[in-house]
Amino acid sequence: MATHPDILRARLEDRADLLEATRLRYRALEKLLRAFFWRDRVRANLELLREVALAQPEVDATLEAVSRRAEAEGWPRGSAPMALLTEVLRLREAVAWAVDRRLIAKKKPELLGEALLQLEEEVLDAGPLLGRRLWAQAVEMLPRNLPELRAVCTAAEVFERVFRRPSPAAGLPFDAAEADELRRALPLADKALETLWSRLDRFDATGRVRAFLEKRARLAPVHPPRSGPELLLHAAFWHDLARSRVKALLESRLSPVVPREEEWPELLGWLAARESSVEARLAASEVLGEGRAGLLEVAAELASLSHARPVGPWNEEAAWVRLWTAAQRARAETGPDMERLRESLRLFIRLRGQGQTPARLFSPEREQLARLPSGSPGDAVEDLPGLIQKAREAASQPRTGRMSE
Incomplete structure (x- = not known):
């Protein structure tokens, strides 16, 4: 018993929309490829060519699946779905023949989608006509x-x-x-x-x-x-x-650590987490080693203390604990970033020893370093945790003077 065409179309489900869109694209593309000045026509419609090429794997799979189902269920030849399938198959062959004819390369791709992309490259390689803007x-x-x-x-x-x-x-x-x-x-x-x-x-x-x-x-x-x-x-x-x-x-x-570009994505998420909790840790990853993560944690804490002193003794104590913990992670790190961190800590220790402590930690005037005597406390300390400890001891000393912010 023959099946009603509407039922056949329902069996196609969303495949009918794909096949109808493919039929329209095939028709337009075949006309472009058969034109006398076909290169100019294709150059002006490269988006159409790419749409056909990108959709071709899905179209081929759909045509194969629908053809098998039509043969197995004995769909009538005069039904609308069979007419659509037949026309799309015919247009596909026409487009494939036209593409094969227009391709210059001796070795041509077997798949139609790949052949269309190669044709796009050949058309663009040919260059525009003289005088094109x-x-x-x-x-x-x-x-x-x-x-x-x-x-x-x-x-x-x-x-x-x-x-x-x-x-x-x-x-x-x-x-x-x-x-x-x-x-x-x-x-x-x-x-x-x-x-x-x-x-x-x-x-x-x-x-x-x-x-x-x-x-x-x-x-x-x-x-x-x-x-x-x-x-x-x-x-x-x-x-x-x-x-x-x-x-x-x-x-x-x-500051003073200089983040690397490949570290930016992970640092953005961590800094956002620090906004809600200063206890947020920077996790080690393939991009950030354990030592490098600790180094950046120390830098973030120092930069935070450079903008405003912690309020109250408990907050300041917690900041020193975080600095110490991060310094333990980074103690094996070397390089310019580590040296800049050490210099910041040494400078803080020297200024504390001079009784010229700024209201904000770790943000003294850099030009004063040249007037300070050598051999100040902390000069002999190279270990980052050791410098953190020295800075903490210097911060706990009574101040005889205070430098304006």
């Missing part, structure tokens, strides 16, 4: 449906939402949830932008298109982005702004 070239090289372009735009949405609003006078400009978004968005944007700039280099040997876009990326976006280059410029602007804000924030919160 840079912006037109950029539009051709950066179709809006590039996966990397979508990724960097997703990251830019986070950057714009967090850093577009005014920064608070005190505290972080983001909360813990936004810090987690930034932590994931920064490396995503870095990788995507690197791929997009490399794509421009790949298809523009002169480098003029990249230089043109990089210059415009410094300007704040005025209108909502629509084309591929506009999306790139919008994302690049907010990415650069986010990086500069994050860099300045980390440097102020971790």
Whole structure:
């Protein structure tokens, strides 16, 4: 007994929408590839070519599954679903033949999706016609449906939402949830932008298109982005702004230690956690070793004490305990960051010994160091926990004078 066409279409479920969209795309793409000036037509419609290429694995799987089911259940040839399936299969063969005909390479991919992407590269490699403008070239090289372009735009949405609003006078400009978004968005944007700039280099040997876009990326976006280059410029602007804000924030919160770029994502989440609890620890990871994590904890505590003294003896005592614990983690660390931390502690010990203690801990005037005598307490101590202990002892001594903030 024949099955009603409506029931057959219901059996297709969401596959019917995919096949109908594929039929429309195949028709349009076949016309482009059969045109006399087919390269110009394809260059102007690279987004369509990429849509077909990216969807092709799913389309092939759907066509195979629907064909098996139609044969097993004996779908009538005159039914609407069978007519749709037959036409899509025919158009697929027509597109595959046209792509094979247009490809120059001797070794051609077997899969249609890969062949379409190779055709895109060949069309872009051929270069624009004489007299084409840079912006037109950029539009051709950066179709809006590039996966990397979508990724960097997703990251830019986070950057714009967090850093577009005014920064608070005190505290972080983001909360813990936004810090987690930034932590994931920064490396995503870095990788995507690197791929997009490399794509421009790949298809523009002169480098003029990249230089043109990089210059415009410094300007704040005025209108909502629509084309591929506009999306790139919008994302690049907010990415650069986010990086500069994050860099300045980390440097102020971790001075005198200089955070490395690969450490930024983990440090953002930790600093957000410290806003709610100063006891939050920086966990060791593949990027941050145990000693390096301890070093950054010491730096964060010193920077915090540089902005305001703890209120009350208990808070100050707790700060010294946190410094000591972090110093134990970092005692095996070496390098410029460790030496800068040691110098900050030595300077504090010297000034305490001179009775010239500032109201804020660890933030004395640096130029006074040149007038202080050598051989002061703490000069012989090289161990970071030992310097912390000396600084604590110096802080507990009675003060005979106080230097203005």
